[in-house]
Structures are given as C-alpha cells and as structure tokens.
Amino acid sequence: MPLKPIEVNREWHTAGGNGPEGLFCLGDAVENLDALLPEYEGKVKLVYMDPPFMTGDRFFMRVRVGEDQWKKGRGGMALEAFSDKMSREEYLGLLRQVLTRCHRLLSDTGMIFVHIDYRAHPHVRLLLDEIFGEENLLNEIIWVYQSGGRSVNHFSRKHDVILFYRKTARYDFNIDAVKSVPAQPKPNHMRRHVDPDGRVYRSIKTNGRVYTYYDDEPVAPTDVWQDLSHLQQKDPERTGYDAQKPLALLERIVKCASRPGEWVLDPFAGSCTTLEAARRGGRRFIGIDRCPLTVNIARRRLAGADYGIELPRSVDAAPACEASIRSGVGFFHVTLEGFDAGIPGLPEGCAPMDAVDNWSVGYLRPEGYRVMAEFARTRKEGALRRELAVPVYGGELALCVGDVTGRSFYYALERI
Numbered sequence: 444m445p446l447k448p449i450e451v452n453r454e455w456h457t458a459g460g461n462g463p464e465g466l467f468c469l470g471d472a473v474e475n476l477d478a479l480l481p482e483y484e485g486k487v488k489l490v491y492m493d494p495p496f497m498t499g500d501r502f503f504m505r506v507r508v509g510e511d512q513w514k515k516g517r518g519g520m521a522l523e524a525f526s527d528k529m530s531r532e533e534y535l536g537l538l539r540q541v542l543t544r545c546h547r548l549l550s551d552t553g554m555i556f557v558h559i560d561y562r563a564h565p566h567v568r569l570l571l572d573e574i575f576g577e578e579n580l581l582n583e584i585i586w587v588y589q590s591g592g593r594s595v596n597h598f599s600r601k602h603d604v605i606l607f608y609r610k611t612a613r614y615d616f617n618i619d620a621v622k623s624v625p626a627q628p629k630p631n632h633m634r635r636h637v638d639p640d641g642r643v644y645r646s647i648k649t650n651g652r653v654y655t656y657y658d659d660e661p662v663a664p665t666d667v668w669q670d671l672s673h674l675q676q677k678d679p680e681r682t683g684y685d686a687q688k689p690l691a692l693l694e695r696i697v698k699c700a701s702r703p704g705e706w707v708l709d710p711f712a713g714s715c716t717t718l719e720a721a722r723r724g725g726r727r728f729i730g731i732d733r734c735p736l737t738v739n740i741a742r743r744r745l746a747g748a749d750y751g752i753e754l755p756r757s758v759d760a761a762p763a764c765e766a767s768i769r770s771g772v773g774f775f776h777v778t779l780e781g782f783d784a785g786i787p788g789l790p791e792g793c794a795p796m797d798a799v800d801n802w803s804v805g806y807l808r809p810e811g812y813r814v815m816a817e818f819a820r821t822r823k824e825g826a827l828r829r830e831l832a833v834p835v836y837g838g839e840l841a842l843c844v845g846d847v848t849g850r851s852f853y854y855a856l857e858r859i
C-alpha cells in the first residue's frame with residue numbers, strides 16, 4: 444500500500460539499557476548549542492572539535508549504492524559533504540560563537556581539545572586564549588602521521604595540532620587511563636639490566652641518585668603523538684567521509700579527559716568518531732553536524748546504542764513509498780515494497796530501491812519517532828533487508844527511510 448508522509452523531528456533508538464546514552468543533532472552548530480544550553484549548561488565534561496581548517500577546499504563522502512557496491516567495497520557516488528571555503532573573518536566568527544557556547548556548556552572540571560592544522564592554528568590559539576584564558580592552556584599536542592603524498596615544494600606537512608585547554612584549575616585529567624607499555628623500548632644511553640625475575644630495566648645515575656625504568660612499565664604519551672596513525676585508504680574503519688579521524692585518537696582523548704557516564708560533546712561531529720569513542724568508553728555523547736550524510740553514518744556507527752537524532756523540520760517533498768504489513772504472534776512484519784527517491788546520477792545499473800541506505804519501523808510517541816527495528820546496509824549485509832518485525836504495542840506505527848543522499852523520510856503505517 445502507498446504510505447502517507449508525516450513530519451518527524453526527533454527519532455529515538457532504544458537499546459533497552461540504562462536510559463539515554465546520547466544525542467545527535469543535524470544542523471548548524473551555533474543554533475544547536477544554543478538549544479542545548481538550558482539543559483546542559485555546566486554539565487559537559489569534554490569537548491572535542493575538529494572544525495573545518497579554512498583550507499578553501501570541498502570535502503566529499505564516497506557513498507555506496509546498492510548491494511554490489513556494499514559487498515565489493517568499490518565504487519559509489521562522491522557527494523559533497525561540506526565546503527571549507529570561508530574568509531578568515533567568517534571562520535573566526537563561527538569558531539568564536541561555537542567556543543563561547545562550549546565554554547558555558549563545560550563543567551568546572553571540564554576540558555576542551557580543538558583539532559586544527561598549521562593554517563588555522565595561530566588564529567584559533569589566540570581565540571582560545573581569549574575565551575578560556577591563557578593560563579588554562581595545557582598542551583599544544585602535535586599529532587604526527589605519515590599518510591598522504593610527499594611535497595617537493597616544501598617539507599611535507601605531516602602533523603595536525605590539537606590545542607588542549609581546561610576550563611578551570613579544578614579540571615579532572617586522568618593520565619593513568621592512557622598509559623601503555625611501549626611496543627619497543629626507545630634506544631637510549633641508559634644501562635640495560637635484567638632483574639632476578641627476568642624483567643628488563645634501564646638505569647641512570649644523576650646527582651648521586653639512581654633512576655630505574657622497567658621496559659614493561661606503562662608510560663604516558665607526551666605532547667607529541669606519533670603512535671596513532673591516520674586511516675589508510677583501505678582501513679576497515681573508513682566510512683567514506685573525507686576528514687574522518689581515527690578512533691584510536693579519539694579514544695585517547697575521551698579516556699584521559701572524561702569518566703564513564705559523563706557527557707562528551709563534538710559540535711563538528713562529521714562521521715561521528717567522537718561519539719563512537721565516547722560510547723565505547725561508556726560515556727554519554729552529543730554530536731552536531733550540518734551535513735545530512737552524517738545521519739546515515741550515525742545510524743550505522745551508533746547501532747545498538749540508546750540515543751536520539753534531532754532533525755530540522757523536513758522541507759523536502761517525500762517520495763513515493765510502499766509497504767505491506769502482516770500480523771504474527773506478538774509482532775507486525777513490515778515489508779518495504781517500493782521507494783523511489785528519484786535521485787539523479789545514481790550509478791549505472793542501479794534500481795530505485797538501491798537508493799535506500801537504511802530504514803526502520805517504530806511508533807510515534809510524544810517524544811518523537813521511537814525506532815523498534817532497523818536495518819542499515821553494511822559490508823556483511825549489503826543486500827537490502829526487505830522485512831522488519833516490530834513488537835505489537837499501542838500507538839501509531841511509522842516507518843522511516845534514509846536515502847543515500849542523507850535525507851530521511853517518515854511515513855505513517857496503517858495497522859491491519
């Protein structure tokens with residue numbers, strides 16, 4: 444049967460755990476931070492942000508369309524994700540607005556990490572000094588990587604800068620959480636010994652005192668991070684989103700600057716790396732991004748979490764969608780029969796249903812659309828699953844289709 448489109452502004456994914464773990468807001472960072480302030484002011488423990496770098500470039504997402512592309516992991520459509528074309532005034536104006544709001548959202552024990560490159564660095568550093576106070580700068584972290592090409596016109600640029608500030612002197616930093624045993628002891632001038640238990644240690648005598656360091660002792664990272672590589676071309680972690688950062692980088696930041704149950708915020712969330720790192724570490728998360736493609740990534744990377752997605756009011760006319768519904772014992776079985784988003788430029792040989800990236804069935808509740816069963820294509824399951832089973836509850840049934848361009852369409856589902 445053809446379905447009637449409906450307006451939805453919030454969807455909730457329920458894992459049946461210990462209550463909401465997080466929120467993803469699609470839209471402008473400043474507007475969404477303003478909306479968060481009444482509820483979250485002074486409650487956020489960690490802000491990580493990786494804003495555009497003022498490069499003047501456009502950034503894309505390679506989107507897979509249909510079973511074949513998902514299974515083979517090749518091809519796809521390159522869709523523009525975001526543009527970094529801003530004047531310095533516009534750029535610093537945006538960051539000033541975002542940073543002042545983040546400062547208010549942070550608790551007194553909170554911290555902020557701002558990820559930038561050599562272009563934006565001096566300007567953003569001065570802005571942060573102004574908003575957070577020079578005395579609250581803790582580190583200028585240099586993240587070194589080897590990926591990308593080599594330049595002959597200047598030295599190859601192989602690092603980003605992450606500026607790390609506390610909100611107040613009461614900040615709660617946990618260096619022990621990020622200590623690790625080095626894979627290989629650094630060659631140095633210290634004498635090597637083996638103790639009676641067979642453990643290797645080094646020693647050095649300075650000013651009459653002997654210092655010993657065991658090779659298997661965990662050590663903390665310094666402010667130069669060379670041990671976390673950038674994502675390689677074929678890295679299984681890759682979502683197809685340009686500018687995606689490695690999970691290991693965010694896990695280090697999340698672990699040292701927040702504790703389980705605390706709120707972690709990323710106002711330029713992109714492919715949701717911070718949200719995934721926060722969730723893996725048992726933290727609660729808030730992400731904001733204005734690129735619609737990020738919603739599909741959120742649905743995939745946060746699968747199984749208890750979280751909400753806030754969407755701006757839909758202005759797009761919903762495409763035709765057909766579904767059928769069958770009653771089983773305690774469940775409705777809903778089959779997606781047809782969806783034609785009419786997307787121009789689908790790769791050759793693709794059928795309209797290949798444009799379905801993900802879909803779900805749920806109930807309309809006062810708090811929004813509550814997802815009960817969902818499917819998103821993955822490498823393992825690239826073929827569109829056509830049937831979803833939802834438990835029989837009271838209330839209005841609804842269905843959502845996320846298309847490959849990042850649009851979400853909602854429809855009412857009439858019970859039989």
Ligand SMILES: C[S@@+](CC[C@H](N)C(=O)[O-])C[C@H]1O[C@@H](n2cnc3c(N)ncnc32)[C@H](O)[C@@H]1O
Pocket residue numbers: 470471472473493494495524525537684686687688689710711712713714715716717731732733734
């Ligand atoms: C460098 S990317 C972030 C990448 C992210 N750290 C990751 O691991 O995927 C910057 C993001 O900022 C978003 N963005 C730019 N301007 C924005 C704004 N005014 N409000 C919300 N998001 C914005 C872009 O859509 C983009 O996804």
